[in-house]
Amino acid sequence: MAPSKKRSVKPAKGAEKCIKTAKIDLVSTVGRILESSKHGNEVFDVFEFLQFEKETNVITAVNACSSLFCTLLQRKELFRGKLPAEDDALSGDYSAVDKYHIFMRHRYNNCVEMLLEHLSHELHEVQEASLCCLMKFAAGEGQDPLEDLDWSEHYSFPRELIQAVVDRLVSRTTDKSLLISRFHEFLEKEDVRYYVMSSIRENMGQVMEKSKGEVMPVYQHNVFTLMSNISIPKEELELSNFMVTQEAKHEDWKAAKLIEHKRTFERMWLAFLKYKLPSNMYKKVLVILHDAILPHMSNPTLMIDFLTAAYDVGGAISLLALNGLFVLIHQHNLDYPDFYKKLYNLLDPSIFHVKYRARFFHLANLFLSSSHLPVYLVAAFAKRLARLALTAPPTALLIVLPFIYNLIRRHPSCRVLIHRPSSEDELLEDPYLMDEDDPARCHALESSLWEIKTLQRHYHPDVAKTAMLINTPLSQKEDNISEVLEITTFELMERDLKQTSKKSIPLEFETATQLLKVGKDVMGQHFCLE
Template sequence: MAPRMERKAKRSGERPEAEDTRTKLATSLEAVLESRKNANAVFDILEYLQAENEEDLLCAVRTCSRLFGTLLERGELFVGHLPEEEDETTAASCSAEDKYKMWIRHRYNSCVASLTDLLDHTSFQVQELALCTLMKFVQLEGKYPLLKVRLEHHCHFPRELLKLVVDGLLPLHKDSALLISRFQEYLDYVDVRYYVMTSISDHVSKVTQKAKEAVLPVFQQNVFTLASSITMPNKEEAMNNYLVEQANPEEWKVTKLKEHRRVFEKMWLGFLKHKLHPGLYKKVLVNLHESILPHMSKPTLMIDFLTAAYDVGGAISLLALNGLFVLIHEHNLEYPDFYKKLYTLLDPLVFHVKYRARFFHLANLFLSSTHLPAYLVCAFAKRLSRLSLTAPPQALLMIIPFIYNLIRRHPACRPLIHRPSGLSDLSGDPFTMKEEDPAKSRAQESSLWELKALQKHYLPDVAKAACVLNRPLSEREDDISDLLEITPSELFERELKKKVKRVPLEFEPFRGLFGKKGSRAPRLQQHLGEVDCIEGNETVVRSELSPVLHEVPVDRPL
């Protein structure tokens, strides 16, 4: 308690006018809630929402939260279509009660507009408090609707107010990832999640149309951050958490998983149909196969986006493989020239990209079918073999068994390792590395002489793996899953931990410089070896490094 009081005293000491502001706001709040005669004091409260000082702003937001929260619960806000404040004709025909409620409703709308602007404030504390206050109003408007509900069983949700919140979370030129992470807890509510997805779709369409399809990196990043924060349920039974309680929720479309998937699909398709910057392309593709495709009503609608990404090249094409794999294997999608494109992705850079392990894992799956034509498998094996000549050691430990597995699955490719004329003239290798069409690469006429060359590799593990070529291949495939993510540091640590076998150079152990333990001249014993014998004025020493006898004069300084 003492530290808290100390902080409070210190804060009051630093800025005494802050205490005065809190007193004024508290007095105005009490006056408005006590009597309608003091309604004009609302202006004094709303004025502080434009304050420059952070403490004044925070105090004003809290006061507005208490003020309009209480008025909503009392039912003192006008319910129905709100006429313009300047509309004197409508006002003349209304009772004093309605006029007061309309006036309060306009003040409430002004408060909401100011709170929405504060979502873009420089202080995160102000942003957070404004966000929580707006979501409190969302909950209260759902409980005490400001629109007339025609039927008693009709379900109501203040979607327009939530749409203002979503628009505030998606500024054009400011990263709002931190505020979105604070908002994420509200996405656990079924109704909030549903209307957030519809609001994102509407806002993205409006902004991109206004920007004339120009790339907006910060805005698109904010949209992706918010959209990827949405966790879709797998079962309808799990959809039982609502921010706004409804009398008959089972008749509400928001409670249906099918409807959630429909708006989820619409949100992502509407976002991904626009041009994205490369960094965001990668982020989307990394999450696509796990977080997006499984929750779409028709995943095949994503084929246009994946096809465009697959044709971009580089790391983006590698990442697009995951989504294409799901569509091809689980949804029977036919993709023309798929293997031709996969073949062209094999270049020297593929061994150095961040997603190398994922790419070769998927390539292994795509090439696992035994119904692939022999020319195609030969082309992949030969291209990988040629690339292995310049590949780093950690990649070679994966490439070599990868090639052997291809040959095991397709016996028609065995001539690549059993071609007698394969090593006679390397300059006449018929294989064309620059050919992008595997059918025209002439790989079937070549041999895997590159693997033979790797048997002389400087790393023993690589040479050992390449030497499998000298023996008949076993029927059992090699498991490459542990080799996909091996790193140079792991190879280095592995070599350091290897125990070096000490090779004996003499059949009789030495016992000291002069045949005794604890002899003088330990440096000579350490660096040159052991004394073998003493002949006259010279000492004969046998080195540990060589069986050659070295003659060292006794009188030479050690």
């Protein structure tokens, strides 16, 4: 039977206190509603709990809503098709059953709206409960669609509900990282992931158009956090975990095709990267670009403009762009004429102190591993690193010196930097031009690695020992620099302390008997206290 009358969704004044006193059992309330349509109006009692301030009441109401409407969806007791206005339905030519279904469909919509608002609740537990409930609704709608959908393209997926959830997750004012991490579980479903990617792109188009592309740190952080949780399967056969399952999937359903996943993934990231990003966000993207973005794109070469622009920025951003450029150069035949010139100019004193030092030297080692590089270029890198080594910390020197030795091993023509024939007129100045940007004009081949000779008197014994290797013929086997790329000053000190703890260190001193009097009163002869 149809409900007796329409009630307001919002609780009346004092309702919270009255309901608390009465201790209404929501489980029993839901049971009565599901048992008979004559109890339909009791759904408002559940909604009143849903709008309380106390956390336990809200979460209890969310669970009650989940149980109620998931069951109604399964029973197909919610009106399907274009939903008429509630007043029109009550006065129109509908059967009592249809009127009840229309009434509950409107209540379902009210519930969804309140749960979406709770995704911005001040308590994370309420946000999480609401999110899980909404995703249960999405699964229920997927099995029994409430609207007539375009089956040839979208199958029966509730994309509008997913779009609404995504819109709340990428808030413009509140950091949603914690809730997004909970949402990661649902991204394991192939169809959810596909429509989430589409929803992110659509949301960015609307938000960034209104803001005219200006930097929006909180919003862009939320979008990045959500996107960085998305990864695409490598093989078509891996697309097997769907939220919406039916006996026979339509052949044209895009969410079931790997190529469509890759295209949507690609469009999503390109839409994000076409707008101006904060510096810290720029770095976060570049850190994951080579292994979490490029491999999942249908056409990775579309990132060429972004990476080359990042490579030209300078500083840490240029260092981080190396990873992506390495993938494009070696796997997608990217031609970058001035690449080595730019790499050469990245070598400055700050390279030894940045967070991404290990990553840079690992990639630089790969880029300079080819035996077909011109000798002047290799000599320029070796000489510039040697010059920078004069002011580098010990941890960096333990990377740089083996790095230079490996360059010389790969290119025997560079041995002239070590064994330059003596001439009648000894060079009074080093011909190498440190300020020259072009490695072809810096005169590195006309110079020598006297800097390494200088480092043989370094205060740190490990550095001095490594620098001494240049006095002997270098072995053919290259040094494995990966072992020292991540070494820190703390680790270096710990290693030295362990070595010295096994030895007895001789000390010579005379015990002081009083202030400024030591032994033969040498201090007292030269200093006095007034």
